[in-house]
Amino acid sequence: FALTLPIGTPYYVIILGSIFGTLLVKYAFGGFGHNLFNPALFARIFVFLTFASSIVPHLGDASVVPSLTAGATITSAYSALGFKWLTASLAGLNVNMSQLWLGFYSGALGEPFALLILLLGIGLAARKVLNWRTPAFYIGTVAVTALIIALLAGINPLDYVLIHLGMGGLMFGAIFMLTDPVSSPTSPFGKAFIGVIAGLMTVLIRIQGKMPEGVMFAIAIANVFSPLIDRFASGMTNQKLTQKWLVIGSLLFVSLSLNGSIALVRVRGLGGSSSIDTSSLSSETSSEIPSSSEEPIIPFRVLSGSYASSACADEEYCPVQTQMVNVNLDEAFSILSIELSGTNTTGGSYRTKWNAQETAIVDYYETLSIAEIKAIDQNAIPAEAFVATVTVTSTRLLLAIQDALADVEVYTGSATSNAEPEYYDDQTTMVTVYVIDGVIASIALGGTVTTGGIYATIWNTNYPTIYEYYVGMTVVDFLALPAFPTDSDAFVAGLTYTSQRVYDAIVDALTL
Known part of the structure; x- marks a missing residue:
């Protein structure tokens, strides 16, 4: 369980997750050998759903931690490059393909070194510690599905397949989670079939779901089907190989057809090949919920500022309002995002007008450099950051951002x-x-x-x-x-x- 968490996870989260997995997932069903689901996996889901904001990929003050674009957030960053999980490029992640497979990035404790995990899995299978069918069919389903998607989307097939297999928790899940002997089917056919189900769901969640990663929930869904698979396979003897392979082949065909069709529709609907310039694409994944080891992007530096003002001289009629901001910066001090808090307007129609423009104004400031923002005159605010009928609020936001950047010399x-x-x-x-x-x-x-x-x-x-x-x-x-x-x-x-x-x-x- 602990290996599925990043290094900054608080002790109390680990303890509560362990208690949940042990008492509710394992012993509530009769103890060892009787649990229906993988305790470690469902403990991870529990802490993800309840303590997501407390699970951070760093120790100490976030403001002094280097950018984790290529770290614990690598899957989130990759899925936000353009078409969600539909590009073979690692540009902008500060990690190349060999570094991806060798684990040269931050992540959950057990996940980054995909190549080593794969080699360990081969060794364990050779020594019959685990059944080779489950990871082989799981990895194979993801690989074949990714290959078909790459061919349909017009992107580099080899790179795309390697990214799918090496990124996130896929290898860790394939070798150490999906092969749990208690929560997986008992028959050889069932062990292969559960791998195909997990592979189908992993790719489906990755390219179509709102989360940047799909391994955790894909394996959970596969666990749910395990009892049904065992019951279905109980009547299949070794002589019914054709029937078994027909079932597996049919599900694999569903995976290829469903995921391939979704990928093709998305690529065509968003303007053609996914190899086009990603700067013109929608940033639909920027607010996605993190899963597995992916956490919200941790900025290299956070600068805070505020500015208080009133819309008129009579403070009883126009109370003083304070705009507060956090300016999140990457390693090169480019603005990642600007977070607003405090009181923006006096309310009423002013709030309605401001809310209609606030996102666009913040987006505009995020495109500027620190020097450009510091150079803006409050009496000559650019049209992109100014709402004519909410003048004081527009000025207040600019001055709050400039206050956050006041100590930065360029x-x-x-x-x-x-x-x-x-x-x-x-x-x-x-x-x-x-x-x-x-x-x-x-x-x-x-x-x-x-x-x-x-x-x-x-x-x-x-x-x-x-x-x-x-x-x-x-x-x-x-x-x-x-x-x-x-x-x-x-x-x-x-x-x-x-x-x-x-x-x-x-x-x-x-x-x-």
């Missing part, structure tokens, strides 16, 4: 160099340095960083370490460096010019 700089002038053009790296209270809070890169190819791969691998070296350093300490620190984490062997160029760009930004 500096820009650049540096140009060329490692091999005879082969490459000059390369200019641009940086935006964000400073809070004299400390470098974040760095965002732009322009040309490397020449590409293998150099880009090396840079992308080492950049998180370089980022951590600079972020947290005071401006005074940085400017006190006598020269580029080649003996530090800021230096990448093989990328001398790139490392130096980034350092020089930061120097350029912070040198007033």
Whole structure:
């Protein structure tokens, strides 16, 4: 049970979930060997439904935790890339295919290392610790269904299948949850059949459901059918192989037809191939309920602000109203979202008019950079963020956001160099340095960083370490460096010019 939870889960949630799984799921049905459902799985569902807001993928203060776009929220982030679960691209997740399968991202304690879990499953099946039919038919159903969807949607079949199998809790569920001997069917046919049912439901929930992941509830549904499958299979002897395979084949055909048709309809209904630019697509998945190990996206930094004002001079007639905001930022200090609280308007028709425009106004601010928001004059608010009949409220929101960003100083700089002038053009790296209270809070890169190819791969691998070296350093300490620190984490062997160029760009930004 604990392996299905992220590292930041409070102890009391683990304890209550364990009690629920042990007493209500297991012993309420007669104890070990008599429970109908997997206790660990249903304990996970219980804490997901009751303590979702308390289950976080980090320890300590969320404001100092690096962005988890490629961490515990990887499935949520992937499902929000464009068409829900209908793209073969991992762009924007800060994780590549090999990292996905090798577990180089945050997640529930037992889930990320999909390749190792698969190898363990093969070993356990070889030693007859588990029945190979259940995970094989489950993984096979998901793989074949994903392959058909990829062909219908016009996306890379291999990458799409690997994403389905390697992402989320599929491997963990296939090897350690679905194979539970008590809650799964007893017959060989039943063990295969339950795998097909779980595979059908996993893909269906992933591409059509409101949750970004489908493993947890798919296995729960399969558990519900286990007694019925055993009863159905009791009359099937080993001589009735044709009848057995016909049943399994029919359900697999249903999975392929249903999921494939849904995928095709969604792709055509949203404008063609799912390989098109995802920036123009609906963000229908942004408010989806997390499942399995996926939790709400944890921002790199949260900045809070407020502003109080009154619509008129007479406070008895126009009471002072306070707008409060939380500005959620990613590692590069781009705005992830803006959350509002407090009192927006005086109510009545003003509230109606404001509510009709509030979402669009917040969306507009979320597209701007910190520097752009700080530069807005309250007497010249852009039309996209202004409601003519609710002037004071429009101004109050702007000033609350600016209050949240007041302590952020923004500096820009650049540096140009060329490692091999005879082969490459000059390369200019641009940086935006964000400073809070004299400390470098974040760095965002732009322009040309490397020449590409293998150099880009090396840079992308080492950049998180370089980022951590600079972020947290005071401006005074940085400017006190006598020269580029080649003996530090800021230096990448093989990328001398790139490392130096980034350092020089930061120097350029912070040198007033």
